[in-house]
Amino acid sequence: MVTLRQMTRRWIAVGAAFGLALALTSGGAAWQQRQEPATEPSAAEPAAAETQATDQRPDAEVPGIAVEPAADGQPLIFRSGVNYIRVDAYVTDEDGTPVFDLTQDDFEVYEDGVKQDVDSFQVIRIDPLEVQASGVQTGVGVTRSDQELAASQPDVRVFVIFLDDYHVREGNGIRARRMLVDFLENELIPTDLVAVMYPLTPLDSVVLTRDHEAIIRAVSQFEGVKYEYEARNTYEARYVFYPTEVVERVRNDVSLSALRGLMIRLGGLREGRKSVLLVSEGYSNYVPPQLRSQNAEMPVDPGINPARFDPFAGDNSFEESFAFFRSAEILSDLRYIFRTANRFNTSIYTVDPRGLAVFEFDVSEPTVSFNTDRRQLRVTQDTLRILAEETGGRAIVNQNDLRPGLERMLTDANGYYLLGYNSGAAPTDGEFHEIEVRVSNPSLRVRARPGYWAITERDVQRAERTVVNEPPRAVDVALDQLAEPRRGRLVRTWLGTSRSDGNGKTQVTFVWEPTDGRGRRDEASTVLLTAMGDGGAYFRGRIPEEGAGERNWATFEVEPGELQLGLAIEGSGGEVLDRDRIEMDVPDYTNPEVVLSTPLFVRARNELEYRSLVDDWTVPPAVSRSFRRTERMLVRFQAYAPGGAVPEVEARLVNRAGETIVPLDVLQPGAAGADSQPASGGRGDATGSQAGPNAFQVPVALPFLPPGEYLIELTATFGDGETTHLAAFRLEA
Template sequence: MFLALPLAALPSAQQSPPVQPPAQQPPAQPPQAQPPAQPPSGQQQPPIIRRGINYVRVDAIVADRSGKPVLDLTQDDFTVAEDGRPQKIESFAVVKIDEVAQAEGGPMRAIRSDYDEEREAARPEVRMFVILLDDYHVRRGSDQAVRKPLIEFIQNQLAPADMVAIMYPLTPVSDIRFSRDRDSLISAIDKFEGRKFIYEPRNSFEERYAYYPAATVERIRNQITMDALKGAAVRMGGLREGRKSIILVSEGFTSMLPAQLSDPIAAMPGYGNPYRGNAGAPPPTDTQRMMADSDLYTDMRQVFDTLNRQNTSIYAVDPRGLGVFEYNINEGVGLQEDANALRANLDTLRVLASNTDGRAIVNRNDLASGMKQIIRDASGYYLLGYTSSQAPTDGKFHEIKVSVKRKGLDVRARKGYWAFTTEDVARAEAPSKPSVPTAVATALNALAAPSRGRPARLWTGVARGDNGATRVTFVWEPMPAIPGEPQGDAPARVVVTATAPDGRALFRGPVPAGPAGGSASFDAPPGQVQLRFVVEGANGEVIDSSVEELTAPDFSKTTLSIGTPRVYLARNAREMQALMANADAAPTADREFSRTERLLVRVEAYAAGETPALTARLLNRGGQAMADLPLHRADAGPGAIDLPLSSFAAGEYLIEINAKTSSGSAQQMVAFRVGR
């Protein structure tokens, strides 16, 4: 292929500086004049971790002519050159995994927490693997064929200390969890189901583009899988320094669909496509294919760059084994076009593997032997590091050549790296951003509380009541229906029970639904209040329940305090006028709005002997001020903020409300999201 030639040179690992220094200093390396110590298994010394803008790390796999690993070399046996110029090796380590000693050492510690994961990943004898089950690029049927080799790999090839995570293209990076529980890993593999060329949406994210053209959806799927590869590499790179492996189960990326599958609406196969099943459809031109390949390989280069920075290799496994056809016979794709597509898709797997120092396990029915090679590569290698004498900041590719002085040995190492640009260096060396203030983080946490799957939104606020009591207001709203998801019973009312710490009932009663939910208020003594909410359907059946612990402030004794800000939603000018005229209107429990809407925020501040001065600011999610907000107040009444959202970009924001008197100040924050 035209673009495969220049991209065969791979980007590799130039390291970015860490955000924070390591918590512990690793043990020092032995002097260069001495051979590396070979400690007993389980006591292997971790490599020195050095980082910097110009520090380059490369791992080298050395084997003899029979393919047997050679692990008795010293630092003096290696030479490293960058763009033909010799480099000084500054760090050197031999990584060798003794599986027999691990098996004899008894059971390994289970991974039950983030702390366990980080501690175990830092051990040099632990190998790390991510198995990416690329359901977007695996056909139905091929998924069944690959399950057995993967399960045998889990059962027979892994050492007791090995850590494995299984993910899909849409798995969030935060959900990538490593495990030693072989049964759970096998169970996850058993559930693998390919969806190649099947565009029926399975979640709200896929619903966003399900009705795009099939060619567009295929490009989106390519990008999602590539982002998953990058995310997995970054996740593993944050856990350890040494070599890491991603096992990509995929049939390869499709740069261009044939006319027979290029449906105008992906979720409606064949609709509006005159070439569906027609073997006489015109094939794509060379120019069209070249442009599509160019876009695909440009995206793949970003994958190479990220994985090599994180010292992570891709082992691409084609589940079809010895593939003969790319498309099914009933799809009507011509033999020549089918052969070209099969070759192009397999080339994407080969390029991914070769440019990350991995292997492409393709065109073979015996996948087990290829899986064994993955283990061999991760079981013995050399980890070398040097500071580039050229210190490039040109953003260009720089070739690395690793060689050994001993004759008759084969060396596999990364071919090079893409240097940082001047802008990259400036960003990396810039001081870290200040941490988010605690008040901002607390407000955003309330915004991030999960609501999916719940039948109603709830909000609770406090204000000054009568005779020293605290007025507690409760509001609930039914959750809107989500298209494409099954709908449960509609909520008809919420039963609220408020109790004091001594078990005394403060309030109990149903809050029926009004035009947009319901609200209720009651007075409670200052102190702890437990609120229990039971959402019921029209026939009294319990749909949902929750408990909230509330601290009712003593507004009569504090020098200065602010009640809970109340947010009201208006969709037009008439609704806004009605809200401003009605001081008893119920606030909204929602905190996600669209740019066509308008907010009214009311807030009360209390102080003894004087009227507090109120001000308000708009903040971004980092806590930085964006603008001062006009706050209108009549005499000593509540302050009001009129906030149109038409000029807001999609994102999360906060309203900071400050009250001030001669004796002190107080603050409240309200977080909300724009983008619906």
């Protein structure tokens, strides 16, 4: 029998092969606060060390909360290290009653089937009745250090309620908030730290608090807007007129990106258990044909979409295949969510406010057939089950009474075992490793997280640093490229180099664009460019050429070495408005070593434009490196290795300190047999692709990034050779 988890991972594999990398921006609404660039906390823990636990709690011991030391009565020892793994284990008997009388010797932990030595053991028990009776309640500051201090204690329950209004209908939202308010009023205890988040809530506005009345007021204002597309803020107004399928994908991306960002933030607050209560009706990239409109904020026009009044328009092999691959895409996206949740020890408890659902679509929506309705309902419910199962939480699905499921979430947080071990394999491959927890009594049941994502070699090197290093010089050099032209300059320019075809020369690309108002009345119309080197004049001409329209770029071949570029900026009448001179060292791409061309940035202002550009390698690069969160971004470059080989390429998004935020997908459009294949290296051969076998591109999802300056680190390796390049960009609100 195929389990849900096995089915999930098969679908994820399909999604990885066929899914689209859709990440239309979730840029800032006018009311969003500016944030500093968020650095994903390292998966690696501090360098191996043992320190005796001391009483760091800001308050006196709370009645009803017990943190039991090891069975031998010795002081509890907290251990950490780059390969140290912590596991929360929940043990119940056959009746589902929690069991707390086990010792360290009763547990066995297996990693990838290999038994590990458990060297850290702790029992967490919280008695809500005693805590309520004690009346103990302490305030929590809003600074990050205050939040970390309050959340760092393992005997404090941490909950975040994620109200996904994009994926909850209005009526179901009313029902959900009524049950949630009743639950919060009666079940929270004074020491609980709670926060509320919506998909468009900035991460720095997610503050844990013990002011439970404020949490209840926030939940009371929850309103679902699933399948309702009236713009509520300036951000939504930017995309609401797109087709319904595009808007739904935008909403999926916004919600899932926000959820992933929340996991990262919680991971930075505490290593111990965190719980996220996700209120949602599930996720799907598929929209039945009866609901498809060219303008989401307008009703479906049967003159344009004849399927509007055809209930069976989705009951055919094409639509079923289409729905299957769309489901595979969303499951692939979910992989990033539960991967991040497992990395930062966060459990997701999913709440489906539809209750005991029979149909996905109600009478207020276009009529769809029973088969289409049932398929869509099953897919959305499965996404909720998968998120819960893969993160060690529980799915409250197909239940009219949400209270039992919510009480189970509290029960899980009330008592569990904290186990720790040093991984025998000490993996640094960045891959997923399964964990299995067993107990000596076969009649007991154990629930624990299914595994963890290993750190990488770079994480280890960073964790073992004894001194905080200054940002690498290469980072400063890359960030210098973001400097705006000095005051008075009329144009902004970009220069890039790449290998020419087999003649030993280097191809230079020059692009210019006018700057915004610089205090002069005249505007640049053309640039007269002269390129001189040791070999003489390589290029002289006006850009754009006469009759070339707005083609503000040119390419030409030069010999490697020093190159001087003279620019004469001309007005519409041919008069010279300004002059400039640029000197550059042109690299030699014929050297027998791994080398990268100059990365170029491609800007798409919306999803439709992105689709037209993603396979078009003739589009000129963006001159400015400043992007908005409402735009799409592609980074393109070529990678060369000796003998005409194609090296392996990796990409990472890093912060100003040179620390990795997240790995990025690298696509190889020119790979044989596909337009966009993952970069895997190998011999380059002629494929007829417009991009060429040495061409790579990196799509960068901007929605979950706050405004700031970032860098993309590109690394190409072949054999023992390796080269790295940093390309910086600025993200605006």
